[in-house]
Amino acid sequence: MAESPLISIDPGSRGNANLIYFLYIVAPVFFQLLALVGVVMAYLGKGKGDALIENHYRNQINIFWKMLLYCVVSALLTFIVIGVLLFLAALVWYIVRIVKGLQALSAGELVENPESWLL
Template sequence: MTDPNQSAAPVHEEPSSAPDPLMAHITYGLYAVGFLNGLTAIVGVVIAYVRRPDVKGTYLESHFTYLIRTFWMSLLYGIICTLLLIIGIGFILFFALAIWVIYRIVKGWIRLADAKPVDDPTSWI
């Protein structure tokens, strides 16, 4: 007879070889909300920096690199646009920056949804 107090041997499951894109989706979402408030994008870039080493060699690495680059380039361009507000062209450039940021978020998120890497994560577009 078996002892009812004894539990069955634990079942060990093999980890899935496919990387989990959940944190990348969350980061894209934080960037999208950050487009409106600015603050959640900071949380997103921190997540991207923390998670990128964990997904090295997978398609997700390109997404986190892309997100990090998007953050820093948009911050730089935002500073330049702010300085150019003095001569009036900053408003036009802010509009162009907004279109560029939206484009990068949508482009990257679509690639992520298709489980594909970003073609050139260090590109300007």
């Protein structure tokens, strides 16, 4: 059986999950618009892949919604300065979750506890 491409738009493929992680990684440069594209792709891909891909889609969807919540809370708290620190902590969390997801996907492993609020 041929190995799937690294990047793909086929919703049931590992390449599609890789593409979504890539969109998430570059999203902060593009004001999170690419993350919105990525989460739509993850929702559209749900139910079309094997257990591994489904696990990564669930992780990607959780990353998106939790980061959005962290950004809203950070923006609200910016007026008392702690919001900036919270945003920086959220950005570190975001990057770590994406990198861990990419590493697990490239190793063919499930993401441990994709619904976690922590790392």
